[in-house]
Amino acid sequence: MSHDAPSSSPSPAPSPSARTLLPLVAPSLVVGAASALVLLGVDEIADQLKDVLWETLPDALGVGRYSTLWMIVMLTATGIAVGIVVRQVYGHAGPDPATTGLVDEPMRPGVVPGLLVVTVLALAGGVSLGPENPITAANVALTYWLGRKAAPGTPAALWFSLAAAGTIGALFGTPVAAALVLTETLAGRPGPGSLWDKLFGPLIAAGAGALVTALVAHPAFDLALPAYTGTRWSDLLAALVIAPVAAALGLAACYAFPYVHAAFRRLGHPVLAVASGGLVLGLLGALGGPLTLFKGLDEVKTLAADPEGWSAGSFAVMTVVKLAALLTAAACGFRGGRIFPAVFVGVALGLCAHALVPAVQPGLGVVCGVLGVLLAITRQGWLSLFTAAVLVADPNVLPLLCVAALPAWLVVTGHPLMQLREDGTPLR
Numbered sequence: 105m106s107h108d109a110p111s112s113s114p115s116p117a118p119s120p121s122a123r124t125l126l127p128l129v130a131p132s133l134v135v136g137a138a139s140a141l142v143l144l145g146v147d148e149i150a151d152q153l154k155d156v157l158w159e160t161l162p163d164a165l166g167v168g169r170y171s172t173l174w175m176i177v178m179l180t181a182t183g184i185a186v187g188i189v190v191r192q193v194y195g196h197a198g199p200d201p202a203t204t205g206l207v208d209e210p211m212r213p214g215v216v217p218g219l220l221v222v223t224v225l226a227l228a229g230g231v232s233l234g235p236e237n238p239i240t241a242a243n244v245a246l247t248y249w250l251g252r253k254a255a256p257g258t259p260a261a262l263w264f265s266l267a268a269a270g271t272i273g274a275l276f277g278t279p280v281a282a283a284l285v286l287t288e289t290l291a292g293r294p295g296p297g298s299l300w301d302k303l304f305g306p307l308i309a310a311g312a313g314a315l316v317t318a319l320v321a322h323p324a325f326d327l328a329l330p331a332y333t334g335t336r337w338s339d340l341l342a343a344l345v346i347a348p349v350a351a352a353l354g355l356a357a358c359y360a361f362p363y364v365h366a367a368f369r370r371l372g373h374p375v376l377a378v379a380s381g382g383l384v385l386g387l388l389g390a391l392g393g394p395l396t397l398f399k400g401l402d403e404v405k406t407l408a409a410d411p412e413g414w415s416a417g418s419f420a421v422m423t424v425v426k427l428a429a430l431l432t433a434a435a436c437g438f439r440g441g442r443i444f445p446a447v448f449v450g451v452a453l454g455l456c457a458h459a460l461v462p463a464v465q466p467g468l469g470v471v472c473g474v475l476g477v478l479l480a481i482t483r484q485g486w487l488s489l490f491t492a493a494v495l496v497a498d499p500n501v502l503p504l505l506c507v508a509a510l511p512a513w514l515v516v517t518g519h520p521l522m523q524l525r526e527d528g529t530p531l532r
Contacts, residue, residue, distance in 0.1 A: 128305035128308065129305075131255075131305075132308035132309040135247050135251075135312075136266070136269070136273060136309035136312025137270075139247070139271040139274055140317050142271075143239050143271060143317070144316070144317065144321060146227070146235060147227070147235065147321075149224050154228040154230075158170065158174075172390040175230070175397070176383065176386035176390060177386070178229060179230055179385040180379060181229070181382070182228075183379040183382020183383065183385075183438075184378070184382065185225050185229075186226060186438060187376070187379050189225070190218075190375075190378065191373075191374045191375055193217070194215065196218070197219045197221070197222045198219045201237070201437065201439050201440070202365045202523070205237070206236060206237055207240055208241060208244075210244050210249070211241060213249040219241065222238075223235060223439050223440065226438045226439060226440050227398070227440070230398050231385060231397075231433050231440060232397065232399070232400065233430070233433045233434065233440020233442065233445060234400070234440055234443055234445060236275050236443055237441035238439045240268060240271045240272065240441075244263075244264055247264075247266060248260065248264055266309040267309075268285075269282040269313070270313035272285055273311060273317075276314070276323075276325070276491075277317050278314050279307055279311040282306060282307070282310035283303060284486035284487055286303060327408035327451070327495050329467040329495075330465070330467065331498070332465055332468065332496060334500060335500060338463055339464075339468055340504060340507070342468060343468060343504040344507070346457050346476065346508070347472040347479075347512040348476060348511045350453050350480075350512070351477070352515055353423075353449075354427070354446065355480045355515060355520075357428075357480075358520045358522045359519070361522050362524055362528055362529065364432065366528060367435075368437065378437040380436065381438060384432045385397075392429075395422060396422055399440070399445060400445045400447060401444050404447060404451045411466040414455070414459070415459060423449055423453045423456060426448050429445070430442060430446065433445075443481075443487075446477045447495075449477045450474030451473060453473035454469030454472060455469060456469075467496040467498065468501060470495055471501050472492070472505070474488075474491060474492040478491055478492065482522075489509060492505055493505060520532055
């Protein structure tokens with residue numbers, strides 16, 4: 105009588121231990137600190153160039169700073185400069201930015217110099233995009249390449265996650281943001297160990313990046329809005345209205361994104377496409393005012409410093425103009441991220457709600473507006489909640505934010521993101 109041989113199955117990989125995790129500490133610290141230094145270096149160069157373009161140069165020419173004429177000329181010139189670099193440099197400054205997200209697969213290291221140049225030009229020239237996408241892409245590309253050279257046997261995914269975490273930690277000045285973003289990507293990844301085992305190296309990198317940024321640049325996201333006076337029933341109603349409305353507004357831009365992108369692509373040449381986008385951005389800046397230019401992080405602090413300083417109509421105009429500027433910049437070929445401009449849109453919308461209904465507390469309106477817009481633009485729930493929460497340093501808004509996120513998520517889930525596939529169709 106014969107018996108079937110027992111089926112053999114591969115034994116599971118051993119779970120990580122302190123002995124296997126400790127070797128990650130040194131490379132994680134190096135990658136995190138280096139990622140922060142790249143970000144800070146690009147920001148510093150862009151700030152210096154911004155001063156020249158928007159202060160020194162118009163003063164020398166006798167043109168008013170941030171005048172309508174100068175905004176149109178400067179944004180158009182920035183588009184021409186970026187288009188020329190994209191057309192001429194090796195790798196064309198990376199893939200079409202409409203197809204990229206916050207964290208993507210590593211690109212070739214030779215593409216990084218051109219990508220950083222066009223990022224500096226866009227940041228300095230007043231384009232409504234942030235540094236997050238290109239800086240993350242540059243750090244991932246360099247870390248992946250150097251890491252594979254230095255330690256060929258190390259899993260490639262390690263270098264990828266360390267660079268992404270270090271950059272996100274540096275961008276937000278805290279490792280919490282990186283942990284939240286990576287949790288969404290690592291939670292379902294196969295492999296031994298718990299989520300905290302997988303996050304061990306990335307959290308060190310994020311902490312190193314955040315500490316370097318904090319020590320050098322002293323970032324502050326708290327908008328210093330009037331103190332939140334406590335939760336009321338009317339606050340719950342406001343949160344349940346503002347967040348879904350903000351999400352719907354952001355979703356409208358996501359639906360328009362492939363059509364705007366296709367319109368610029370039909371121009372057929374990168375210089376013409378990006379220059380045309382720059383012209384549109386200049387016209388939008390003339391309509392919305394200088395606060396609607398640039399990535400928006402400094403500009404939201406100006407808005408928050410005087411919530412009563414503008415009418416509801418002015419806030420509404422700035423909301424729509426900034427969203428249109430973000431849509432145009434991301435679609436025409438400028439390299440940059442969408443998170444910080446989306447924060448401006450949410451802040452302006454929240455303050456518009458306060459101006460329309462004074463019973464809506466400014467801080468509550470702002471965090472719910474930011475939450476809804478970011479959910480629509482990024483479709484990253486944890487990052488959206490975190491970004492909204494840090495704008496108002498009051499834990500009392502967290503319950504309302506968590507509740508408001510649910511109807512806002514129902515508005516956006518299953519709908520297009522502000523990101524396209526290579527064939528021009530939207531991601532969902």
